Amino acid sequence: xxxxxxNGKKQSCSEGLTIAELLDSLxxxxxxIAVEINQQIQPRDTHRQVEVNDGDILEIVTLxxxx
Amino acid sequence: xxxxxxxxxxxxxEVAGDLDQFCIAGxxxxxxxxxxxxxxxxxxxxxxxxxxxxxxxxTIAVRREKLHDSSGRNILDFVDPSRLVLLPNTAGxxxxxxxxxxxxxxxxILRGLExxxxxxxxxxxxxxxxxxxxxxxxxxxxxxxLVKEGFQVLCYSSDDPIVARRLKDxxxxxxMPAGSPIGSGxxxxxxxxxxxxxxxxxxxxxxxxxxxxxxxxxxxxVAVAMELGFDAVLLNTAVARATDPIRMAxxxxxxxxxxxxxxxxxxxPMSRYASASSPEVGVISKRQ
Numbered sequence: 001x002x003x004x005x006x007n008g009k010k011q012s013c014s015e016g017l018t019i020a021e022l023l024d025s026l027x028x029x030x031x032x033i034a035v036e037i038n039q040q041i042q043p044r045d046t047h048r049q050v051e052v053n054d055g056d057i058l059e060i061v062t063l064x065x066x067x
Numbered sequence: 068x069x070x071x072x073x074x075x076x077x078x079x080x081e082v083a084g085d086l087d088q089f090c091i092a093g094x095x096x097x098x099x100x101x102x103x104x105x106x107x108x109x110x111x112x113x114x115x116x117x118x119x120x121x122x123x124x125x126t127i128a129v130r131r132e133k134l135h136d137s138s139g140r141n142i143l144d145f146v147d148p149s150r151l152v153l154l155p156n157t158a159g160x161x162x163x164x165x166x167x168x169x170x171x172x173x174x175x176i177l178r179g180l181e182x183x184x185x186x187x188x189x190x191x192x193x194x195x196x197x198x199x200x201x202x203x204x205x206x207x208x209x210x211x212x213l214v215k216e217g218f219q220v221l222c223y224s225s226d227d228p229i230v231a232r233r234l235k236d237x238x239x240x241x242x243m244p245a246g247s248p249i250g251s252g253x254x255x256x257x258x259x260x261x262x263x264x265x266x267x268x269x270x271x272x273x274x275x276x277x278x279x280x281x282x283x284x285x286x287x288x289v290a291v292a293m294e295l296g297f298d299a300v301l302l303n304t305a306v307a308r309a310t311d312p313i314r315m316a317x318x319x320x321x322x323x324x325x326x327x328x329x330x331x332x333x334x335x336p337m338s339r340y341a342s343a344s345s346p347e348v349g350v351i352s353k354r355q
Contacts, residue, residue: 007131028132032143034175041171044179059131061172065113065142066128066158067103067249067281067303 002054015054019047023060032062087327089299091276092187092219092240094152096123099293100323101154101278103303104128107312110145116306116316117151126154126189126301129173148182154221156189163208166192170213187219187240189280189301199249203230207237214238223280226260228267235268235275242268243280243301246292250304252284255291265296285315286322293326294334 001012006026013022019035019042035042036059042050052058089096101124107113117125125146146153155173160166170188177185192209194202201224213220219240224231231242244264247253255261261279268275279292280301289300300323309315 032141032176032180033132034129034172034179036168036172039168041168041175043175059172061129061176062132063127063142063153063155063173063176064130065104065107066156067105067126067301 002052004052004055005057007058007060013052017052019050019052022052022058023047026060028060034061035059036061087331089276090274091298092221094124094183096152096299097121098123098320098323099299099327100289100319101126101299101301102306102316103301104142104146105303106307110140110142112312113142113307114145116312117146119313120306120316120320122151124152124154124184126156126303127173128156128158129169129176143180148177148180153177153180153182153184154187154189155184156223157191157209159193160191161193161202161205163192163205163212166190166205166209167212167216170209170218171216174218186217187221188213189221189223189243190239191223200245201225203227203233206230207233210234210237210239221278226257226264228260228263231264232267241276241278241298243278245281246279246288247282249281250308251282252305253282254284254288255279255295256282258291258295261292261295261297269296286318289319289322290326290329293323294329296330299323 002015003010003012037056089099098121100120100122102117102120102122103126104113105128155177157166157169160169173188174185190209190213192202192205194200203225206222210220210222214237221241221243222234222239224234224242224244226244231244234242244261246255265277268277276298278299278301279297283289283292283300283302283305285305292300302319306312306315306319
């Protein structure tokens with residue numbers, strides 16, 4: 001297991017997970033989501049290749065109402 | 068303008084038939100009303116308000132996905148990205164670096180949705196949470212970075228004409244001064260500064276889009292802004308928090324149209340004294 005921070009919250013997850021696998025395990029709707037790792041945006045077409053590493057800080061964001 | 072108290076010079080030459088389209092950042096809209104999608108009591112009321120207002124562009128915010136979503140309802144189930152151009156904002160950002168990250172996240176989401184609004188952003192970089200007024204220095208920094216990154220940057224700005232000019236010079240697609248603080252409902256409180264901004268940014272560049280963003284409370288505020296010569300109005304709270312948001316959305320639609328028509332029609336100059344509407348000859352009274 002590795003430790004990561006997702007949206008400000010520390011969590012453990014399996015080693016070697018790709019971003020796509022992590023999103024699946026979190027049950028997050030991937031249609032309207034953007035992912036940043038260590039303040040670098042991770043384009044959607046890389047989610048199946050890029051793996052999450054120990055200590056990574058992830059932001060997973062979506063759209064909400066706003067002005 | 069400079070030697071009279073006229074509100075507007077005649078803009079009749081701008082009227083081009085019935086088609087009065089609003090062009091910005093490669094988009095062409097029939098509507099000059101951009102609505103925010105926050106603060107509605109329900110997604111259903113929001114959707115109905117957008118329809119009644121006949122808006123074609125809607126702002127939207129980027130926020131952390133909830134780790135455990137209880138409602139399961141996403142705003143995108145109520146905003147059809149194929150019919151409305153979404154304009155992602157950077158609301159809640161207080162420094163240039165965070166605003167740039169937020170803009171990139173919004174772009175990434177909209178690319179995934181194949182929404183044509185993917186390359187633009189309503190850039191907000193706030194100075195403090197009480198006034199929600201922009202931090203002009205961080206705003207300018209973020210604008211420079213995002214323009215370099217290929218964004219079409221629509222800057223939520225204060226009503227400072229010099230800041231507005233610096234933002235345009237930095238490559239902003241549009242400068243969007245506040246009529247008054249966000250959500251305040253105070254309307255257009257610094258008409259003179261806004262007129263200076265309009266004159267300055269449109270000097271030699273009449274098609275440069277200048278949008279009034281924030282502060283309007285009701286339809287007459289919107290009409291005032293459009294009469295000054297703004298190209299469009301962006302508002303949220305005035306509709307979303309009205310007692311009857313759907314009806315207010317309709318009022319705002321007419322406010323924008325009335326103000327735009329009045330602007331194009333060239334209003335009469337203001338005068339300190341009266342000017343009789345009835346003929347002054349043939350009057351039966353002897354009074355002078």
